[in-house]
Amino acid sequence: MIHFLQRRAVCIRCERKLCLEKKCLAIQNLKVHYFIVYNEQIEELLYRYKEQKDEACGKLFFENHIGWIQRKFKGYKIIYLPSSKEKIEERGFHHLEVMCQRISIEKIHALSKKNKVLQKHQSKENRANILKHFEIDVSMLKNTDNILLVDDVCTTGGSLLAAHTLVLPHVAKVEALVFTVSAHLIEPQRNKEQ
Amino acid sequence: MSQCPYCLNENPMYFYMGTRGVYCRKCVAYIQEKESTSSWDVSKNPELSMNYALTSAQLACSKAIASECMTSSVLVEAVCGAGKTELVLEAIKEGLKNKIKIGWAIPRRQVVIELTQRLTKLFPKSKVICVCQGFTSITDGDLIVCTTHQLFRYPHWFDLLIMDEPDAFPFKGNQVLQMIAQKSCRGHMIYLTATVDDYLKSRVSAGKCKHVILNERPHKHPVVEPKMLIRPRWTLYLIVYMLIRDMSRQWIIFVPSMNMAKNLSWLLRCDYITSKSSNKDEIIRRFSRRENRILVSTTILERGVTFENIHVCVLLANHSVFDEASLVQMSGRVGRTFKFPTGDCVFLCDQKEEFVISCIKKIQQANRSVYGVQNH
Numbered sequence A: 001m002i003h004f005l006q007r008r009a010v011c012i013r014c015e016r017k018l019c020l021e022k023k024c025l026a027i028q029n030l031k032v033h034y035f036i037v038y039n040e041q042i043e044e045l046l047y048r049y050k051e052q053k054d055e056a057c058g059k060l061f062f063e064n065h066i067g068w069i070q071r072k073f074k075g076y077k078i079i080y081l082p083s084s085k086e087k088i089e090e091r092g093f094h095h096l097e098v099m100c101q102r103i104s105i106e107k108i109h110a111l112s113k114k115n116k117v118l119q120k121h122q123s124k125e126n127r128a129n130i131l132k133h134f135e136i137d138v139s140m141l142k143n144t145d146n147i148l149l150v151d152d153v154c155t156t157g158g159s160l161l162a163a164h165t166l167v168l169p170h171v172a173k174v175e176a177l178v179f180t181v182s183a184h185l186i187e188p189q190r191n192k193e194q
Numbered sequence B: 001m002s003q004c005p006y007c008l009n010e011n012p013m014y015f016y017m018g019t020r021g022v023y024c025r026k027c028v029a030y031i032q033e034k035e036s037t038s039s040w041d042v043s044k045n046p047e048l049s050m051n052y053a054l055t056s057a058q059l060a061c062s063k064a065i066a067s068e069c070m071t072s073s074v075l076v077e078a079v080c081g082a083g084k085t086e087l088v089l090e091a092i093k094e095g096l097k098n099k100i101k102i103g104w105a106i107p108r109r110q111v112v113i114e115l116t117q118r119l120t121k122l123f124p125k126s127k128v129i130c131v132c133q134g135f136t137s138i139t140d141g142d143l144i145v146c147t148t149h150q151l152f153r154y155p156h157w158f159d160l161l162i163m164d165e166p167d168a169f170p171f172k173g174n175q176v177l178q179m180i181a182q183k184s185c186r187g188h189m190i191y192l193t194a195t196v197d198d199y200l201k202s203r204v205s206a207g208k209c210k211h212v213i214l215n216e217r218p219h220k221h222p223v224v225e226p227k228m229l230i231r232p233r234w235t236l237y238l239i240v241y242m243l244i245r246d247m248s249r250q251w252i253i254f255v256p257s258m259n260m261a262k263n264l265s266w267l268l269r270c271d272y273i274t275s276k277s278s279n280k281d282e283i284i285r286r287f288s289r290r291e292n293r294i295l296v297s298t299t300i301l302e303r304g305v306t307f308e309n310i311h312v313c314v315l316l317a318n319h320s321v322f323d324e325a326s327l328v329q330m331s332g333r334v335g336r337t338f339k340f341p342t343g344d345c346v347f348l349c350d351q352k353e354e355f356v357i358s359c360i361k362k363i364q365q366a367n368r369s370v371y372g373v374q375n376h
Helices: A002-007 A012-018 A040-051 A055-060 A063-072 A085-091 A095-099 A124-133 A158-170 A183-193 B056-068 B089-097 B109-122 B148-153 B175-184 B198-205 B233-243 B258-268 B280-288 B324-331 B354-371
Strands: A023-027 A030-034 A076-080 A111-113 A134-136 A146-154 A173-181 B015-018 B021-024 B073-078 B102-106 B128-131 B143-147 B158-164 B185-193 B209-214 B227-230 B250-254 B271-273 B294-297 B310-315 B345-349
Touching: A023 A183, A030 A158, A040 A055, A040 A146, A040 A173, A055 A095, A055 B015, A095 A146, A111 A158, A124 A134, A124 A158, A134 A158, A146 A158, A158 A173, A173 A183, B056 B073, B056 B089, B056 B209, B073 B198, B089 B102, B089 B158, B102 B109, B102 B148, B109 B128, B109 B143, B143 B148, B148 B175, B158 B175, B175 B185, B198 B209, B227 B354, B233 B258, B233 B310, B233 B345, B258 B271, B258 B294, B271 B280, B310 B324, B324 B345, B324 B354, B345 B354
Parallel strands: A030 A173, A076 A146, A146 A173, B073 B185, B073 B209, B102 B143, B102 B158, B128 B143, B158 B185, B227 B345, B250 B294, B250 B310, B271 B294, B310 B345
Antiparallel strands: A023 A030, A111 A134, B015 B021
16 A cells, blocks of 8 residues: 555645546547646646756656556557757756656657747647648658657647648557647537537 | 755755756746856946935934944844835945945845836946846846845855845745845845844844834824724625725725635725736726725735825734734835825724734834824
8 A cells, every 4th residue: 555655646635636537539530638627737737847847747747547548558659749959958858758758658759840839829820830840750650550649738739630640641540648638629529519 | 965055955855856867846946047147347436326315214224234234134124114225225335335246135026127227226337137037138237136036046146135025925934935045145134124023033132133123204204003993794894885985085905815805896896906917017007096096905015015195994904814014014005105194094803813903013112112102
């Protein structure tokens, strides 16, 4: 029991506050798995992790669902959504790599960013144009059937769809895993269900 | 790492081994990259150009501070509106003459920007630098005015560090910021406050800090003594309504919570200001131009603002959000200008509370020390 508690990155009480549940939504043809809807607490957590560079927070995101991720995506390979080199150098660590450090699924760096473009500074229309800033290294996708795209936040789904468009012609199946999605992506889904 | 170089933390729980090496999680949120540290040689011949004269009490304090701060730390306890800024100008001038590094740290960013503009006019021949969020490209000058958050840029730097309102949020009770401040000062500190906390009191009683007191406002009128009314809770709202009926008077109503501010402003059909208000400057501007007669506020306006001819009412002054210091500061908003040196301050309580009574006693004591016993 003690061993089990010591291994947890988030205590049970905080985990309840975070309400991490495995959920899924579809953005066009892409199936996106997520754990929580973006809120103030998550904003603070991400700010502390990415802007204030508290690398220890990286453990909090996927840690409690590692087992589920490894079972669910057995046979997949992880591709991180690309970040600009300057941003990674400035931060001192790759935020997605640290988040997925303990997930024992093979990771490949097939996608990269040509220019330093920050999605959060773009307008909604420009966000869809992110495709032209992405580059794919096709040689890395040889002998690969299933791909799991990983990102921290999905706001409009623009980056994920761009990555999906680039990767899909070379593999059989693409799914996405993000930690949090913005509320307005969920609402049309809920309306459909109703 | 046995001790954090920034916040002096020694607790191993806070150290984390990351890709960049070991770092301290206690102060990581305060330590950003040092973007620029262009060095600056202190200018010669500083000049203090003040176009108004200090009162005799202010002059005496100012001289005492200037002489004491060279040999030890000084605690300046002055009532709200006594002109604390003016008291240390002489000490700064002496310091600039002696070419020592001088810093002025304030917990709030808005006050830093305002004070820099004021000090630039007062010391026209010296380079006064503002260092706070949004102003970090130049970090060295003759006189550095910064937020307490930015002190991490100056380890063992200042020969004279002026800590303005060390009892204000977010500095108050924040161990990391206090450690960073301690570390940035290699010489002596001047604490400027109207509400001395236990830590400063203990430093004075231990002889580590000299104590300078000024209980007189420049206009020589006593600080307005608050009236305490203890009534059932529901009647307090009626009393507020009765108070603000006089159309010629401008009131700030302090409330303990944001929710209450919102509800009360709806009831009274007036503006409200909280830390979450997006147009704070606009609301303050409208109120100071007297376009709005009533303003409901949380503790955000308790210090650092001066309005002419206003009256203050604190609703539920016995609420646990308030303490003695915040009540002293709120009552200190009244009668700050030469033109309107008096006003009304009312504490509305639904229960008797020790800190409300001690706040009133403190103000009475300060007034008595200058003006003797007064009849009301």
